[in-house]
Amino acid sequence: MTKETKKQETSEITIKFAGDSGDGMQLTGSLFTNNAALFGNDLATFPDFPAEIRAPLGTLSGVSGFQLHFGSREIFTPGDRYDVLVAMNAAALKVNLGKLKKGGTLIVNTEGFDSKNLKIAHYDRPVPEEDDELKSSYELIPIQVTKLTRTALEGVDLSNKEKDRCKNMFVLGFLYWRFNRDPTTTINSLKKKFASKPVLLEANLAVLQAGFNYGDTTETFTVTYDIPPAQMPEGLYRNIMGNEALVLGLIAASERSHLPLFYGSYPITPASDILHLLSRHKNFGVKTFQAEDEIAGIGSAIGAAYGGHLAVTGTSGPGMALKGEALGLALMLELPLVIINVQRGGPSTGLPTKTEQADLLQAMYGRNGESPVAVIAASSPGDCFDTAYEACRIAVEHMTPVIMLSDGYIANGAEPWKVPEVEQLSPIQSVTPESPEEGISFQPYSRNENLTRAWATPGMKGFAHRVGGLEKEALTGNVSYDPANHEYMVKIRQAKVDRIAQFLPKASINKGAAQGDILLLGWGSTLGVLDSTTTELIDKGLAISHLHLRYLNPFPEGLPELLANFKTIIVPEINNGQLSKIIKERFLVPVIPFNKIQGLPINKTELKDFIYALLESEENGSIKS
Amino acid sequence: MTKETKKQETSEITIKFAGDSGDGMQLTGSLFTNNAALFGNDLATFPDFPAEIRAPLGTLSGVSGFQLHFGSREIFTPGDRYDVLVAMNAAALKVNLGKLKKGGTLIVNTEGFDSKNLKIAHYDRPVPEEDDELKSSYELIPIQVTKLTRTALEGVDLSNKEKDRCKNMFVLGFLYWRFNRDPTTTINSLKKKFASKPVLLEANLAVLQAGFNYGDTTETFTVTYDIPPAQMPEGLYRNIMGNEALVLGLIAASERSHLPLFYGSYPITPASDILHLLSRHKNFGVKTFQAEDEIAGIGSAIGAAYGGHLAVTGTSGPGMALKGEALGLALMLELPLVIINVQRGGPSTGLPTKTEQADLLQAMYGRNGESPVAVIAASSPGDCFDTAYEACRIAVEHMTPVIMLSDGYIANGAEPWKVPEVEQLSPIQSVTPESPEEGISFQPYSRNENLTRAWATPGMKGFAHRVGGLEKEALTGNVSYDPANHEYMVKIRQAKVDRIAQFLPKASINKGAAQGDILLLGWGSTLGVLDSTTTELIDKGLAISHLHLRYLNPFPEGLPELLANFKTIIVPEINNGQLSKIIKERFLVPVIPFNKIQGLPINKTELKDFIYALLESEENGSIKS
Amino acid sequence: MEALKAKDYATDQEVRWCPGCGDYSILKQLQTVFAQLGLDRDEVTIISGIGCSSRFPYYMNTYGMHSIHGRAPAIASGLKMANPALDVWIITGDGDGLSIGGNHLIHLLRRNFNVQILLFNNEIYGLTKGQYSPTSEVDKQTKSSPFGSIDHPINPLALALGADATFVARTLDRDPAHLRDTLSRAHSHRGTSFVEIYQNCNIFNDGAFELYTDKATKSDYTIDLKQGEPLVFGKNADKGIRLDGLKPQLVELNSSGYSVSDLWIHDEKDPTKAHLLSRFFDGSLPRPIGILYQEDRPCYEDLLVSQIDGATEKLGKGNLDQLLKAGMTWKVG
Amino acid sequence: MEALKAKDYATDQEVRWCPGCGDYSILKQLQTVFAQLGLDRDEVTIISGIGCSSRFPYYMNTYGMHSIHGRAPAIASGLKMANPALDVWIITGDGDGLSIGGNHLIHLLRRNFNVQILLFNNEIYGLTKGQYSPTSEVDKQTKSSPFGSIDHPINPLALALGADATFVARTLDRDPAHLRDTLSRAHSHRGTSFVEIYQNCNIFNDGAFELYTDKATKSDYTIDLKQGEPLVFGKNADKGIRLDGLKPQLVELNSSGYSVSDLWIHDEKDPTKAHLLSRFFDGSLPRPIGILYQEDRPCYEDLLVSQIDGATEKLGKGNLDQLLKAGMTWKVG
Ligand SMILES: Cc1ncc(C[n+]2csc(CCOP(=O)(O)OP(=O)(O)O)c2C)c(N)n1
Ligand SMILES: Cc1ncc(C[n+]2csc(CCOP(=O)(O)OP(=O)(O)O)c2C)c(N)n1
Ligand code: SF4
Numbered sequence A, B: 001m002t003k004e005t006k007k008q009e010t011s012e013i014t015i016k017f018a019g020d021s022g023d024g025m026q027l028t029g030s031l032f033t034n035n036a037a038l039f040g041n042d043l044a045t046f047p048d049f050p051a052e053i054r055a056p057l058g059t060l061s062g063v064s065g066f067q068l069h070f071g072s073r074e075i076f077t078p079g080d081r082y083d084v085l086v087a088m089n090a091a092a093l094k095v096n097l098g099k100l101k102k103g104g105t106l107i108v109n110t111e112g113f114d115s116k117n118l119k120i121a122h123y124d125r126p127v128p129e130e131d132d133e134l135k136s137s138y139e140l141i142p143i144q145v146t147k148l149t150r151t152a153l154e155g156v157d158l159s160n161k162e163k164d165r166c167k168n169m170f171v172l173g174f175l176y177w178r179f180n181r182d183p184t185t186t187i188n189s190l191k192k193k194f195a196s197k198p199v200l201l202e203a204n205l206a207v208l209q210a211g212f213n214y215g216d217t218t219e220t221f222t223v224t225y226d227i228p229p230a231q232m233p234e235g236l237y238r239n240i241m242g243n244e245a246l247v248l249g250l251i252a253a254s255e256r257s258h259l260p261l262f263y264g265s266y267p268i269t270p271a272s273d274i275l276h277l278l279s280r281h282k283n284f285g286v287k288t289f290q291a292e293d294e295i296a297g298i299g300s301a302i303g304a305a306y307g308g309h310l311a312v313t314g315t316s317g318p319g320m321a322l323k324g325e326a327l328g329l330a331l332m333l334e335l336p337l338v339i340i341n342v343q344r345g346g347p348s349t350g351l352p353t354k355t356e357q358a359d360l361l362q363a364m365y366g367r368n369g370e371s372p373v374a375v376i377a378a379s380s381p382g383d384c385f386d387t388a389y390e391a392c393r394i395a396v397e398h399m400t401p402v403i404m405l406s407d408g409y410i411a412n413g414a415e416p417w418k419v420p421e422v423e424q425l426s427p428i429q430s431v432t433p434e435s436p437e438e439g440i441s442f443q444p445y446s447r448n449e450n451l452t453r454a455w456a457t458p459g460m461k462g463f464a465h466r467v468g469g470l471e472k473e474a475l476t477g478n479v480s481y482d483p484a485n486h487e488y489m490v491k492i493r494q495a496k497v498d499r500i501a502q503f504l505p506k507a508s509i510n511k512g513a514a515q516g517d518i519l520l521l522g523w524g525s526t527l528g529v530l531d532s533t534t535t536e537l538i539d540k541g542l543a544i545s546h547l548h549l550r551y552l553n554p555f556p557e558g559l560p561e562l563l564a565n566f567k568t569i570i571v572p573e574i575n576n577g578q579l580s581k582i583i584k585e586r587f588l589v590p591v592i593p594f595n596k597i598q599g600l601p602i603n604k605t606e607l608k609d610f611i612y613a614l615l616e617s618e619e620n621g622s623i624k625s
Numbered sequence C, D: 001m002e003a004l005k006a007k008d009y010a011t012d013q014e015v016r017w018c019p020g021c022g023d024y025s026i027l028k029q030l031q032t033v034f035a036q037l038g039l040d041r042d043e044v045t046i047i048s049g050i051g052c053s054s055r056f057p058y059y060m061n062t063y064g065m066h067s068i069h070g071r072a073p074a075i076a077s078g079l080k081m082a083n084p085a086l087d088v089w090i091i092t093g094d095g096d097g098l099s100i101g102g103n104h105l106i107h108l109l110r111r112n113f114n115v116q117i118l119l120f121n122n123e124i125y126g127l128t129k130g131q132y133s134p135t136s137e138v139d140k141q142t143k144s145s146p147f148g149s150i151d152h153p154i155n156p157l158a159l160a161l162g163a164d165a166t167f168v169a170r171t172l173d174r175d176p177a178h179l180r181d182t183l184s185r186a187h188s189h190r191g192t193s194f195v196e197i198y199q200n201c202n203i204f205n206d207g208a209f210e211l212y213t214d215k216a217t218k219s220d221y222t223i224d225l226k227q228g229e230p231l232v233f234g235k236n237a238d239k240g241i242r243l244d245g246l247k248p249q250l251v252e253l254n255s256s257g258y259s260v261s262d263l264w265i266h267d268e269k270d271p272t273k274a275h276l277l278s279r280f281f282d283g284s285l286p287r288p289i290g291i292l293y294q295e296d297r298p299c300y301e302d303l304l305v306s307q308i309d310g311a312t313e314k315l316g317k318g319n320l321d322q323l324l325k326a327g328m329t330w331k332v333g
């Protein structure tokens, strides 16, 4: 066989690994990710688990996927469409083909297309090798993965079932060849993973090598690709998922505030991992409590906050709905409390495994009475660290509940994260009460210049006092039905939250000029796509900028001024227009919502298309808000 | 004694009866009210119970009050300030004096000012007879009520304790004399009440007469007042409280929809009376269920709705917060359900016995995900009937949850209500499914032209189907994770609620011209004060109008056009500006909020003052929104 | 109408439990029982909460509602009040029914609506991928308890008895005949029938009940309760339980000098015996399966209906016009 | 420091219960018990829900929280985890604790936090002005049940036992000495002490417990349980309870041929006896007061702390810098 392989340099690649739950696609993806990260690529990943239940073999609902976008330039999102799709069976192909770029590379395991597979997946095309349309649209690489794996393991002392579980290494090896990757880091990972199982280690390494060789020795490819390292700020990096970063942020805040961390929660997708991860860190003094329901989750956190802990509760939308009443109590008590909502598709049980940003209005208003709390949102997996830290800081320093919004997309997505140095994390100062003067009893609701009351916790000598959910008299905190006092307290609770803005960074543009034609105004997990869209459109000559809000209540100072600098404000959201509503109400400015409500992140293409269409209609004088 | 009494005609009078819980002020007030109503006065009343607990005798927190505003012209509210204050003890005077008009009449029971009373009430003025300031500011009428009552009952076979319980009749008789009232209706009421207790009847009548005579024979008054009947539309009237009217509205809707009524609820002030009143009407087939909590309250109602009943659940703010998750389920199931929130002071437990309008944003947004439901609000005690009826109509005809907002003020307030004729209540039509064709299975989520699905209930032959809280496939209702389907369903649920507007009366001005300088835009229990303020200011020559919203989601058609007709829109609310927010967001128009957050209704004086101050600043060019 | 077969109670929806899950067996047996009882599909409603087990309604060709977490008992109560004639089955899990839904469960039991409630106890949260549940044993290592759980577990049957349940039973996913019998008995009880079903979650808690389902150990570790019969068990029916005062005592029938006639006779009407049986948890005592307790007590919807009938009889059928015009009225004009 | 007196535990807030309410007596006795035990006011925290009874914290000069309806057990659990050294008392009512808060209650009991929970049972909703409660007897006419209630009541002690409570007792507002003793015993138990207190609501349910508190009837209708002593009661100590197999039997000591030595000996360690006592409800049997059950079981916060200590010992005290830099890292630049 003659062979002539060209190397080609490329700035970014998106690969989707897809197969049955048992096919090991998550591991394959992670290993490739680590390899790329250590090599110096920037990247973003997103796993795509089957919904809720382990579905039967070969079914559409059982498809498990892992998406990796890596490159030599800044990578913002896991990618809209795939350059390479690995499909281990018919169901995986059926589910994912729509997103493979025309002309992209399609690697299929031909053994995943036997008649049983086709039937279970309701696959009604010809098998790939016989599918002319497929072959003409994509670069099809059919591989008999099982057979080749078994061949590579001939003579090894393993059952066929065990051998077949190495299949994914064959694919990985093959891809490493294709993208000119040095497999060393992966080999090291495998050595660690299988340290106690030498036979399995040997098998995995052999199959990895076989996959690599397969590329090298067959004439399958004529081109391999090089993706050089990306330019990234100096520092120590690790690849991190959103929920992981969030957990680190909480532990860091606990350390830097010298307050033990308490987490009271009831499991719910996609927030459960926060409980799982925190429960491993008992040696940091972290107390986790799996409560009987969400109300007990927040209830226990209120108790812990009263007791002087850095108290956190976490959940997702439906659980958040249940916490509303107790959240009202926390804000009446003016105790520090962080409430995390890792949003998912709603309403009701909705789409538990899909992402959405539709709980913003709930965060703002989902309680009885005038009940302002601080609301902040994380914008990327790594940003979950900073946002969680900030949530704790605001809660403790301003004695208020803080709702932190994340979502399924960043909770499970991953990206390289520059590890912060502990000393550079600003210390968190709680407000301790001054000893009351002799004979004068402690006034739990007297406030400092930030309108914040002091935190006297049971056990502290001389500060015994009572709190509760009835309206409280200013200063003493005694029950008060006095009309003027009520109005005063409602206003002061609002003012206290508003005043937080004085301690926040001023609003600033994330990308682009401080004034121009179009402002993309976003919040939460759309950061990546808004940033990359903006970058691209600026390159194309548009006067477009991007502003991303971490602080949603209160808004940062300077926001209205910035908004006024743009002719058109577009608010892209994964909901039906919730930030849009708030911006209109607060600043009385027209905005153009771009709403996608499909349980999926926004992708660059559709946003660009929207903007261009808008510009066109603007030219035609028909733009409306 | 010589006596010369002048009669004077007056168009309206506000009397406040105040005393200890045991002094019978509620009964006294009600009897006067009925008397005035039967005489043909228009009126409005408001009871003012002590907060939650039966407080000890003579304490400030134990003061019970009843406010009656009646007149020969249209009466909108229970009145801002009192023309007459009856104070049975020191605490009652202390609590209420602030609202007695300068020059007003102050009737005090001098025996309620003994040293014990003064101490318990922390009363630090001289007793009324010795209080020169008091005497110079008001027309003081001190009466030894207990002594005179006992005197009137000399020889009657009752203990002193029993005799003393007739005290309130003395006061009532005295007032009847003062306002030239014919006591016949009251005498009849007492005869009915004490039918089985002739001695008590005799005693009460004797004391009533004694009070009347006391006015007639002492020279206390030089003037008595005549308040002629009011002009009211023809019809049969009764005096009704808001919760009472609400209950009648629900039963009427049940009859007119031919759907049995189910009410699942957990007691909470000020909504409990709905449960109490409904539970008496079992002979209308009404099923009431006192659930273990608010979640079970709405849960049972969802079950009953699925089962084909007209299902209602009711609560107040904190309970509403607990219902959020289940409400999301109901809207996903697209079942008819009425959720009543009789609002009270918040946040948290707040001010349970006080009124507030601060749960509007919660009604709009207090759930996870995109979760639109219809929201409507009652504006007066009598209007609770129509609003409850409307809530049921919308729920059943549009297969949607409907939140009905009332509040403590109208729930416990009363006014004359024109009793509707049953046939004039528009019938309510539920959407029944058509029999599916042979072999084609029933599609529970197929919709009619109003985007409404049909109501197939368990037990119906041939319509077995499954519903649930996961996103549903259009038409079949099967679980669907399909991205495009989710977006479609989110939008259709929104569109369905929006479409209700087509079946509502167009927005219209309540009072004043359809355009002008100032629009008072309100909702809920402020109807009376907005209307009377508008009337008065129009008289004063202002170009002011009043528009009151019953339908808050969706808004009625034609609203933006009307808003555009006014230079300034003032939104008075008993909250921190919630409708203000929604109007700004929806229509991008500036509004000027007038917010009172004191657990009390807005009164005309303060609203007028606000408007005049605004006009002044407008003249100075400094008006801002 | 032709008699329906088990498969006629199945829907066209793909069943989405993990292969090997105990839920499959329960589904199949329930369909079989429905066929045996000849239930009308349009008269049955299955209400569930959230959890793997709670997917159940989607697979049953009857009316059904997959509701929200823990609230199925409240919803079923409302449905039953609206239409007492319906045959209502509640499906719940150890998390759904005992964690978030514990309160609704005990109130359902005390009110005694005539429904069946099947609690699929797999001692784990399946749907959320493996946290310990209120029935997990102490020291269980799971995703949320990597150092072992410290929560003392709930005893579902003891709790149900404490809440004055009128029918309390236990059965197993892997004993189809016993499962069917128990479900039939539950159905025939008028009142709330509480049935705990030991269900294997082969993904997150495999083998939790192996001792009670495995052929090799089953007969030594379970005792099948039969009304009026002595408590005999063991592979060779050679073991029994007697009462030593208030204490259950395990006896070897051959060697101990005790014979069958000395044994405790099962009486599902005896609340104290039921209490003792619900506490057969430690060490040597076999796990009881079958009906521990059954009592006749009026059910809620019957009382409700008769109260309505009574009120109607007493007050006459409500007349809306009269109601509106009740109390003190007056005419204007 | 001078010893504190009962009144030192009172606040300056006006007590706002109705004159004559049983809550006054409980307040006074608890203050007395605090003084007897010499409790440090700054170490005590009282957590309540909502209800008349739940006003309690405002009147106790300690730390306290008047929280939201039904959730006090959850809040107290969190507080106790945060600071296990605190002396935490939960105050709840029959509505607060058994209606909306029933689930938190049973989970508190099974977890066995070292707290006291006092359930003021007045068999009515007091604060909301008189609806029947989960402990109201069937057929009770109240505001929300004008035709009589149809809900079978919860038996609080049976429920607590069913939820594996480790300390279960009953006492009365009108028996100050018994109340104090019971509260002291509850305090000394390490674990969750569940105390039901019969409390008279003289406004909405006056006399509900008169039989058990009235001098004339009290000794014939209650039995005061004393560890190791026979179940004797009656004005002249002439009645007793014996066990007839599993059934309690009332015997007249003089006339029946039975003597004190035949009687059931109270043993608060015996769960089956406790079960039987919790069911003394009908007709002839006296209502037991005192401690029905007590068991030693590790309490939750101790297990939590020791798990943290264990993990810290095993893994070393957590180092944040290392944690942040854990896993696969790489350097740029
Ligand atoms: C309000 C709410 N909280 C939490 C969840 C997440 N959740 C779904 S099922 C479940 C527990 C499932 O356990 P179990 O009831 O034992 O059912 P299984 O899956 O084991 O059959 C949880 C915590 C949810 N869906 N809704
Ligand atoms: C979420 C919520 N639901 C309902 C209420 C109204 N509520 C307050 S106390 C109470 C019941 C009180 O009964 P109980 O617990 O027996 O206390 P008691 O007043 O009898 O001492 C109710 C229903 C509330 N405050 N909050
Ligand atoms: S996770 Fe467990 S309980 Fe759930 S379907 Fe799979 S095996 Fe069954």
Ligand code: SF4
Pocket: B053, B054, D016, D017, D018, D020, D021, D022, D023, D052, D053, D122, D126, D127, D200, D201, D202, D203, D204
């Ligand atoms: S209503 Fe009853 S329980 Fe409440 S304070 Fe009054 S007497 Fe006590």
Ligand SMILES: [Mg+2]
Pocket: C051, C093, C094, C095, C120, C121, C122, C123, C124, C125, C126, C133
């Ligand atoms: Mg389970």
Ligand SMILES: [Mg+2]
Pocket: D051, D093, D094, D095, D120, D121, D122, D123, D124, D125, D126, D133
């Ligand atoms: Mg009570």
